[in-house]
Amino acid sequence: MSYQDFWDRQSETVEAAIRAVDGSSDELTVQHTGIWTANQVAHALDLQATDRVLELGCGVGRIGKELAPRCEQWVGSDxxxxxxxxxxxxxxxxxxxxxKQLERSSFDGVFADDSFDKAYSVAVFCHMDKEDLYLYLRELHRIIRPAGVIYIETWNLAHPVGWRRWELEVGNWSQLAAGDRKDAGRNQFCHPAEFALYVERAGFELLAQHSNSPWTQIVAAKGLSDERREDLQSHMDRHADAIAYSETFSSCFEKAMDLHNGEIDIAELHAFLDSIADTEEAALFRPYIEASWGEGRGK
Ligand SMILES: C[S@@+](CC[C@H](N)C(=O)[O-])C[C@H]1O[C@@H](n2cnc3c(N)ncnc32)[C@H](O)[C@@H]1O
Structure with a gap:
């Protein structure tokens, strides 16, 4: 099954599409997670009101809805x-x-060389083959202007929770009939060094990489002057906490995985969220989990 068929089948209605992009069960929840991720992306990109910004794999515009009012132009591609x-x-x-609708891991005939100031992709490279990931990185390098910045992320095989998430995929695969092909859009994982290698070989210079979570996140740029590099490095250092997923976020994610797998019940999850009640992460995860799983769904 092609990438297009895989994702089209999960997005026949807006409600189904919202669930497919990040597990949110309704508009309010997806807006909540969208605001969170948009803030992360805005910091990573050093977003300016004058920027022309591209999202690769925009889904339902979860992030774009929040970022568009903060930039000159926002283009969603999928x-x-x-x-x-x-x-x-x-x-x-x-x-x-x-x-813009895309075909075959390319922006050829869709976006011109050097036509965007910034570009980002969230929860997309983790759903494609490495060859396509690399092809898209080369295309991102082509369409970003000199001194432009990209922010990207994928599943992190080197983090204990990322490894656990990968083993879940291994388990799923082992249950499939021998003749069944692996889904085109299944979850795929990188070691942080491998992800960085693809980014650098595509021509980018790394500005920051955060890998202390189930995700490995990279901010990179093309053709920087020494002065701009210094500016951006200092921006990345100052805003590292706003860009990187925190340990608390990783713990919340792991607990949500435990609930999904039936390893803890909803009461245990609430007890955990109560123990971190004063954090932004608890405020993000509590409504997300309640809306997604409901009180009755845990064991
Ligand atoms: C999990 S969703 C994430 C959507 C959005 N980035 C977000 O964080 O809300 C993955 C999106 O990537 C798109 N996608 C998957 N494979 C793709 C590919 N090869 N080229 C372009 N888009 C792709 C899907 O159609 C889907 O909209």
Whole structure:
């Protein structure tokens, strides 16, 4: 099954598409997670009001809805026409946005050389083959202007929770009939050094990499002057905490995984969230988990 079929089948309605992008069960929840991720991305990109910004794999525009009001133009690109339809519906009313449908891991004929100031991709490289990941990185390098910045992330095999998440995939695969192909859009994982290698070989210079979570996150740039490099390095240092997933975020994610696997019940999860009640992460995860799993769904 192609990437397009895989994602189109999960996004026949806006509600289904919202669930497919990050497990959110309704509009309010996806807005909540969208605000969180958009803040992370804005810090990573050093987002400016004058920036023309591209999202690769925009899904329902979860992040774009929040970022578009903060930049000159936001362009959402995706392989799935159904996702783009859902995004257009959710972002209706915003005037500085555009959408492009992609084919075959390329921006060829879609975006010109040096045509964006910034670009990002969240929860997309973790759903494709490494060859496609690398092809897209080379394309991102082509369409970003000199001194432009990208932010990208994928599953981190070197983190204990990332490893656990990978073993879940191994378990799923082991249950499939021998003749069944692995899904095109299944979860895929990188070691941080491997991810950095692809980014550098695509022509980018690394500005920051955060790997102390189930995700490995990279901020990189193209063709920096010494002065701009210094500026950006100091920006990345100052905002590292706003960009990197925190240990608390990783723990929340692991607990959500435990609940999903039936290893803890909803009461245990609430007790954990109560123990970190004063954190932003608890405020993010509590409504997300309640809406996604509900009181009745845990064991
Ligand atoms: C898990 S969703 C994440 C959406 C969005 N980035 C977010 O964080 O809300 C993955 C998105 O990537 C898109 N996608 C998957 N494979 C792709 C590919 N090869 N090229 C472009 N988009 C792809 C899917 O259609 C889907 O919208």
């Amino acid at each position: 392989i799935s026409p159904n996702m783009l339809k859902a995004a257009a519906q959710r972002l209706d009313g915003l005037t500085n946005i555009d959408f």
